Amino acid sequence: MIALEKRPTPSRALSLSTPIIAVIITMIMGGLLFSVLGKNPIEAIRTIFWDPVFGEFAFYYRPQLLVKAAPLVLIAIGLSLGFKAGIWNIGAEGQYIMGAICGAAVGLAFYPTESRLIFPLMIVAGALGGWAWGMIPALLKVRFGTNEILVSLMLVYVADQLLASMSLGLLRNPEGMGFPGSRNFSDFAAGSSWINEAAGLHWGMAFAFIAVIFSYILLNRHILGFNIRLTGEAPRAARFAGVNPTRLILFCLGTSGALAGLAGFFEVTGPSGQINIDFASGYGFTAIIVAFLGRLHPVGILLAALLMALTYVGGDLAQGNLGLPSAAIQVFQGMLLFFLLALDLLTNYRVVLKTKGAA
C-alpha cells in the first residue's frame, strides 16, 4: 500500500526540480491538447518554446520576451512577499490598472510640456495608485478582519470599470476624433517609458531587476523578510516572537500594490502606449502562476517570468503561423499551475510503500 510520510524538512533538490518537471509534463499534456485541436503537437511546441529564442526571427522576438516578462516580474515579486506570509493578494490586476491610470493621468496633465522632471513624478504617481488600491483590502483586513482575497478581487472589477470610464471620459484624447482612449505616449517623449524602443528596452525592465535584487536582500538579510517567512511557515512561533501581523499585512499588500502599479504604469507608457478599454491584459493573474512557478523566490520568479513570457510570445507566433487559438495558451498556463501544485506533494512528503496492516 502506498502511503505518504511527511518529510522533516522539505526536500531542497525536489523543490528546485519540481518546477522543471511540471514544465515538461505541461509540455507533454499541452502537446496532447494541441493535437486534439488538430495541430501538429511537435510543431506547436517548437513554435512556442524554440522559435522565439533560437528561430530564424529570434532577433525580433527576444526583446519581446523582456517586454512581456518585465510586468510579470514586478507583479510576481510583490505577490510573493504576501504569499510567503499567507496574505493573499489576488487583485494585482486591479492595482496594475490603477497604477496605469494614475501614472498616465499625471503625465497627461503636463502634456505637451517636455521636462525631465515629469517622468519621475509619473513613476511616483503610478506606484502610489497601485499602492492605494492595495491598501484598501489591507486596511479592511486590519480594521475589520475582512477577507483580503475577496476584497482585492472585487476591486479588479471596480478598476476595470474605472478604466472604461477614464478612457471614455476624463482621459480621452481631445484630438482623438471621439474614439475611446487617451493620447498615445509615443507622441509624448517626456512621458514615455521607452529607453530605446528599437531595442525593446524600457524602464520597467530596470525596475524589475531592482525589485528582484531588493526582494532577495529583504528576504535573506533583513528582519522584515525573516518575519514574513516566519509568519508563513510558523504563525504561532511568529506571534510568540512578537511579529506584528498588522504591520506585515499593510507592508505586504502595500508593496505588492505599488509594484503592480509600477508594472501597469510602465506598460501604459511603453508597450501599450495609451489608456484604453482593452488595456488590462491579465498580467495580474498570470503573475500568480509566475510567483508559484518561481517558488516565491526572487531569482526563481525572474526565470519563471521569462518562461511565461515565452508562452505569450510563442503563443502569438503559433496563433499567426499555425492558427492556434489564443485561449489555448491560457489553458496551457493554467495546466502548468496544476502540475506544479500536484508535484509539490513530493517536496513535502515522501511516498513510501507499506505492507498492509503494518500501520
Add this chain to the structure above:
Amino acid sequence: MDLSAINPVLLIASLMVAATPLLLAAIGELVVERAGVLNLGVEGMMIIGAIAGFAISVETTSPMLGLVAAMIAGAVLSLLFAFLTQFALANQVASGLALTLFGLGLSALMGQSYVGVKPPAMAKLDIPVLSDIPVLGPILFSHDPVLYIGIALTGAVFWFLKKSRGGLILRAVGESHDAAHALGYNVIRVRILAIMFGGACAGLGGAYISLIRVPQWTEGMTAGIGWIALALVVFASWKPWRVLLGAYLFGGINVLQLNLQAAGIAIPVEYLAMSPYLITILVLVIMSADKSGAPASLGRTFHASQ
C-alpha cells in the same frame, strides 16, 4: 431620466432570475465550506458549466440535457481540485485559483465556435391559472424550472445539514477533521463528495447564465459572479436560508443598476456597473465582525498520519 419606466413587478421577477446563478453557486460552496474546504475555483467551475451547458444544448437542442451536462462538467472540474487538495495535499487557496485560471482558459477555448450562436430556449413553467394572477403571477408562478430548483435546493441543503445524519457527519468533518477521523469517518471521502456537489451546483449556476439569463455565450461571461458567491457564503454566516436572502439582495442590486442604466440616470454607466462589486465589499466589511459561523477546520489540510 425616466424612473417611471421601471416596472416594480418586472423588477422583482427579473431579480429572481438574476439571483438564481448566484444562489446555486453559493449554496454549493456553502456545503463545501461546511465540510471544511475552501474552494476558490467557483468562478472557474461556473464558466465551464456555462460553456458545457451551452454547447450541449446547442448540439442536442435540449436545454435540459445542457443543464445536466453543465452539472457534470462542473463536478468533473471540481474533481481536479479535490485531487490536488485531498490527495496531493496542496494549498487550497492556490489550488482554487488554479482551477479558476484553468477554467477561464478552457472555456474560452471550448467556446470559440459558439460565439453568436443562439441556444434553444428554455420553456417557462407557466403554471396555469396561478400565473394569471395580476401581481403575484409574474413574480411567483411564471419562471423557468431551474429557478424553483434553486429554492428547493436551499431547503434541501438546510434539511440535510440540520436534520440528517449525513449532514451531521459533514459538519463534524468541517469543524474538526481530526475528531471526525478518530470517530472512524472517512474525512477525505466526505470532502470529495462535498467538493463535487459544489462543482455541480456551480456548473448549473453557470449554465443558467449562458442558457436562460443572457442567453448567449461570450468569453468570461460569468464576470465575477463566482467570486460574489464566495462572498455571499461569508455574508450568510454559512447558513442556507441567509444565502437565499443574500442572493436576492445582490440580484436586486444588479437588476436595479441595470434598470437605472436603461432609464438613463445621470450617473455614468461605469459607476453603476461597479456598484455590485462595491456593495459586496461593503457587505463583507459589515459581516466580517462575526466569524462565529465559520467551520473551524475551514481551509486546513487533512492528512491522516499515524
